[in-house]
Amino acid sequence: MKEKKLSPMMEHYIKVKEENPDKILFYRVGDFYEMFMDDARLASQELDLVLTGKSAGVEEKIPMCGIPYHAANSYIQRLVKKGYKVAICEQLSDPATSKGLVERGIIKVITPGTYMDEVMDAKSNNYMASISISSWNVCALFCELSTGELKYQILDRSLISLEKALLTMDTSEIVVPVTLDKRWLAALEEMDTITVSLQKKENLENEDVKLLHENDPEIVKNALAQLMAYLKETQKQHIDHFMPVTSMDAQSTLVLDYETKNHLDLITSHSSSTKSESLWTFMDRCQSAMGSRTLKQWIEMPLINAPKIEKRQRAILTLKNDFILRENLKEHLAYIYDMERLASRMAYGNASPRDVLQLVTTLEHAKPILELAQKIESYPEFKETPDCHSLYIEIQNAIVENPPLTLKEGGVFKEGYNVQLDELRNISSKGKNTILEIENKEKERTGIKSLKIGYNRVFGYYIEVRNGYLNDIKEEYGYYPKQTLANATRFVTSELKEKEDQIVHAQEEKNRLEQELFTKLLLRIKEDLFDLHSCAKALASIDVLVSLTQLAIDKGYVCPVFHPEMSVKVIEGKHPILEDRMKKKKFVSNNWIMDENNSIELITGPNMGGKSTYMRQNALIVIMAQMGSFVPCKSCELPIFDRIFTRIGASDDILTGKSTFMVEMMEANVALRYATKHSLILFDEIGRGTATYDGMALAQAMLEYIEEVIQAKTLFSTHYHELTEMENTHARVKNVHVDVKEKKGEIEFRYRMIEGKADKSYGIHVAKLAHLPKVVLERATQLLKDYENIDNTSSYQPSLFVMDPIQPEKSKLMDRLHELDIDSMSPREAMECLYELKQLADEIE
Numbered sequence: 001m002k003e004k005k006l007s008p009m010m011e012h013y014i015k016v017k018e019e020n021p022d023k024i025l026f027y028r029v030g031d032f033y034e035m036f037m038d039d040a041r042l043a044s045q046e047l048d049l050v051l052t053g054k055s056a057g058v059e060e061k062i063p064m065c066g067i068p069y070h071a072a073n074s075y076i077q078r079l080v081k082k083g084y085k086v087a088i089c090e091q092l093s094d095p096a097t098s099k100g101l102v103e104r105g106i107i108k109v110i111t112p113g114t115y116m117d118e119v120m121d122a123k124s125n126n127y128m129a130s131i132s133i134s135s136w137n138v139c140a141l142f143c144e145l146s147t148g149e150l151k152y153q154i155l156d157r158s159l160i161s162l163e164k165a166l167l168t169m170d171t172s173e174i175v176v177p178v179t180l181d182k183r184w185l186a187a188l189e190e191m192d193t194i195t196v197s198l199q200k201k202e203n204l205e206n207e208d209v210k211l212l213h214e215n216d217p218e219i220v221k222n223a224l225a226q227l228m229a230y231l232k233e234t235q236k237q238h239i240d241h242f243m244p245v246t247s248m249d250a251q252s253t254l255v256l257d258y259e260t261k262n263h264l265d266l267i268t269s270h271s272s273s274t275k276s277e278s279l280w281t282f283m284d285r286c287q288s289a290m291g292s293r294t295l296k297q298w299i300e301m302p303l304i305n306a307p308k309i310e311k312r313q314r315a316i317l318t319l320k321n322d323f324i325l326r327e328n329l330k331e332h333l334a335y336i337y338d339m340e341r342l343a344s345r346m347a348y349g350n351a352s353p354r355d356v357l358q359l360v361t362t363l364e365h366a367k368p369i370l371e372l373a374q375k376i377e378s379y380p381e382f383k384e385t386p387d388c389h390s391l392y393i394e395i396q397n398a399i400v401e402n403p404p405l406t407l408k409e410g411g412v413f414k415e416g417y418n419v420q421l422d423e424l425r426n427i428s429s430k431g432k433n434t435i436l437e438i439e440n441k442e443k444e445r446t447g448i449k450s451l452k453i454g455y456n457r458v459f460g461y462y463i464e465v466r467n468g469y470l471n472d473i474k475e476e477y478g479y480y481p482k483q484t485l486a487n488a489t490r491f492v493t494s495e496l497k498e499k500e501d502q503i504v505h506a507q508e509e510k511n512r513l514e515q516e517l518f519t520k521l522l523l524r525i526k527e528d529l530f531d532l533h534s535c536a537k538a539l540a541s542i543d544v545l546v547s548l549t550q551l552a553i554d555k556g557y558v559c560p561v562f563h564p565e566m567s568v569k570v571i572e573g574k575h576p577i578l579e580d581r582m583k584k585k586k587f588v589s590n591n592w593i594m595d596e597n598n599s600i601e602l603i604t605g606p607n608m609g610g611k612s613t614y615m616r617q618n619a620l621i622v623i624m625a626q627m628g629s630f631v632p633c634k635s636c637e638l639p640i641f642d643r644i645f646t647r648i649g650a651s652d653d654i655l656t657g658k659s660t661f662m663v664e665m666m667e668a669n670v671a672l673r674y675a676t677k678h679s680l681i682l683f684d685e686i687g688r689g690t691a692t693y694d695g696m697a698l699a700q701a702m703l704e705y706i707e708e709v710i711q712a713k714t715l716f717s718t719h720y721h722e723l724t725e726m727e728n729t730h731a732r733v734k735n736v737h738v739d740v741k742e743k744k745g746e747i748e749f750r751y752r753m754i755e756g757k758a759d760k761s762y763g764i765h766v767a768k769l770a771h772l773p774k775v776v777l778e779r780a781t782q783l784l785k786d787y788e789n790i791d792n793t794s795s796y797q798p799s800l801f802v803m804d805p806i807q808p809e810k811s812k813l814m815d816r817l818h819e820l821d822i823d824s825m826s827p828r829e830a831m832e833c834l835y836e837l838k839q840l841a842d843e844i845e
């Protein structure tokens with residue numbers, strides 16, 4: 001018996017699938033994208049599709065599911081959001097005219113990092129990162145296809161720093177070299193939210209070299225070459241709408257690492273309370289998506305340069321004082337679409353006529369916005385910003401006021417824009433009249449009143465005559481029968497055919513010409529891409545400045561003052577979000593005052609007393625101040641901080657599954673190693689995760705180290721009351737505590753920070769508030785009395801020993817030496833590394 005073989009189409013499918021094992025293959029068959037075998041099983045589950053079977057030549061049916069091609073976008077979006085890659089295998093030849101198997105091939109691969117449909121979340125970025133590794137360090141080159149942004153970060157050669165950098169940027173996909181160390185690859189693949197793609201090494205194409213600056217390190221060049229090769233492979237075209245790469249230079253911004261951003265709920269809120277929100281969503285009064293994204297960047301990267309901060313402050317002050325200017329700007333900003341993404345989509349070539357309309361609307365308002373913004377004196381660059389007005393005039397002259405959603409429907413261009421298009425439009429619209437004229441003429445000469453001319457896709461135009469009148473058709477009329485129906489016959493005449501050819505031809509020509517003109521228009525827009533991006537950036541900044549002004553006005557915030565000394569004077573500071581959320585109770589404001597010689601505020605007081613809130617509010621005030629915003633307090637004098645370290649609340653490590661205590665120690669370690677005199681450290685109940693004496697000993701040792709060596713401004717909350725003794729022995733330690741009132745065994749929280757130490761913990765009182773069983777509370781009270789009678793503190797000695805300080809530079813040097821993989825270094829890398837080691841060593845002196 002002859003062995004059954006797979007059908008040629010299935011054989012082709014299997015071949016393509018073998019070449020793309022890590023992608024879900026959308027295989028175009030007629031009006032559907034079909035998925036087969038494992039892909040079909042997976043997609044049917046992920047997309048709730050019905051799994052059917054296809055007879056593909058062999059006995060057993062092959063699992064199959066499909067989606068209509070016109071609805072593919074939403075399915076692709078769902079798969080990509082879940083981290084899958086989708087390869088689109090399209091029909092490349094027309095099934096109607098091709099003989100044998102229709103030619104098919106992959107036209108595009110859509111991945112989490114390359115997805116750039118218009119429905120993507122407008123306010124958030126979708127970064128993908130190309131990772132290149134040398135034996136010395138790691139470069140993460142972040143790119144956003146939808147905005148054309150390229151920026152890099154150079155990190156230590158450590159997996160943890162890479163993972164944190166990727167999480168900080170909310171990276172959806174990474175491209176790594178195929179040669180990547182197996183251990184690293186496995187760890188990166190384990191990260192839940194990131195899709196990993198491998199790429200072979202390629203050289204950087206000449207035209208992409210212009211994206212780099214002369215002094216960009218070699219490792220950045222490698223990352224760019226790898227990224228461009230990957231994009232070419234997946235997008236099947238060379239991407240040429242990127243802006244030149246920029247460095248995410250840590251030196252010019254206040255460093256907030258991944259943990260700090262999380263602990264302070266800067267971008268996403270981690271609290272389970274539905275009322276809570278992040279600082280970003282709280283502050284955001286931007287009218288455009290570009291503005292919201294820029295505000296996010298300002299929050300994540302506050303400045304450390306006083307003139308740059310003051311530039312933003314002065315702009316807010318101008319806008320605050322000029323009501324008319326502010327209101328006029330707001331009026332125009334309401335019409336600003338996502339110009340950054342629109343311009344990139346156009347340069348990429350997948351823009352729709354509606355996108356072009358949105359760009360025109362944006363540009364129409366860009367000019368008055370930039371003109372108005374010239375009044376903001378601290379931003380002289382707004383005077384130089386291109387308003388792209390001539391491009392606006394050109395597009396406006398081309399596009400109708402209300403263009404259709406897609407090009408297919410036609411009617412995108414204005415009358416008078418192109419002579420040839422007008423002529424073709426004339427012919428096809430006249431065509432309808434011509435057909436009507438023929439119908440009337442035929443009715444007259446045959447005398448058949450019911451005769452009519454119709455159209456179908458198979459026969460084109462035809463004359464339909466009811467069968468009862470067939471005898472009235474004379475031979476000289478030249479009627480050729482085309483189709484016989486039950487009660488009528490359809491004919492054509494040579495005149496009808498000739499007119500039909502003209503009409504159909506004009507229609508096809510018209511469509512082709514509109515497509516051609518639209519492509520030309522996109523290319524014209526692409527010529528101004530650079531200007532469009534600078535204009536978009538300026539509009540986004542103006543939007544943020546107006547938004548910050550409105551926030552300051554709505555909430556009565558004040559302008560912070562910066563000084564070179566390391567003293568802090570925040571009068572009546574408030575937690576911006578908590579203050580706003582409190583409806584029934586009033587938020588109690590608190591001063592935060594630390595003079596030059598003060599380094600540590602040791603905060604004691606009962607649980608629920610407001611210690612964490614006080615620490616967080618101070619960190620948020622610092623961040624808001626250094627991003628240029630006004631702040632929630634009565635007056636505010638601050639130094640410029642270089643970095644904020646936080647250890648607040650209990651959390652496990654989402655990366656490596658470390659215990660709460662371990663994470664606490666690791667975070668404390670980072671602060672102790674890298675904090676400087678200009679840093680701000682927030683330690684919330686450090687040491688509570690272990691036995692009391694262990695915890696207390698660790699806490700005191702850390703405090704002593706900060707006090708004696710680092711001298712960073714530190715807010716340290718604790719329930720170890722013994723630590724408050726340090727105030728007497730360590731000059732830079734100051735005790736503060738939260739005020740509570742105790743009345744007949746009940747406590748009343750005052751949320752006010754006052755000088756001095758707390759005398760009691762009130763833990764049992766708080767437990768009572770939580771409605772613990774009465775018997776448990778009674779037993780605890782009794783035990784507490786017993787404990788208090790044993791004098792524990794007499795054995796406790798606040799230490800005065802002087803520690804050998806860890807020099808941050810020295811530990812950095814040692815870390816680097818340990819990390820070195822000398823065998824895999826090229827002579828050049830070895831040389832570069834030697835220079836860097838020498839520099840580190842010099843810094844220690």
Ligand SMILES: Nc1ncnc2c1ncn2[C@@H]1O[C@H](COP(=O)(O)OP(=O)(O)OP(=O)(O)O)[C@@H](O)[C@H]1O
Binds near residue numbers: 585606607612
């Ligand atoms: N300044 C304030 N004004 C009004 N209410 C406040 C203030 N500070 C805190 N609260 C309220 O008290 C609650 C507890 O505050 P917070 O978490 O800061 O206490 P805590 O002292 O850190 O407690 P624990 O030691 O248990 O962590 C807050 O959720 C808020 O509702």
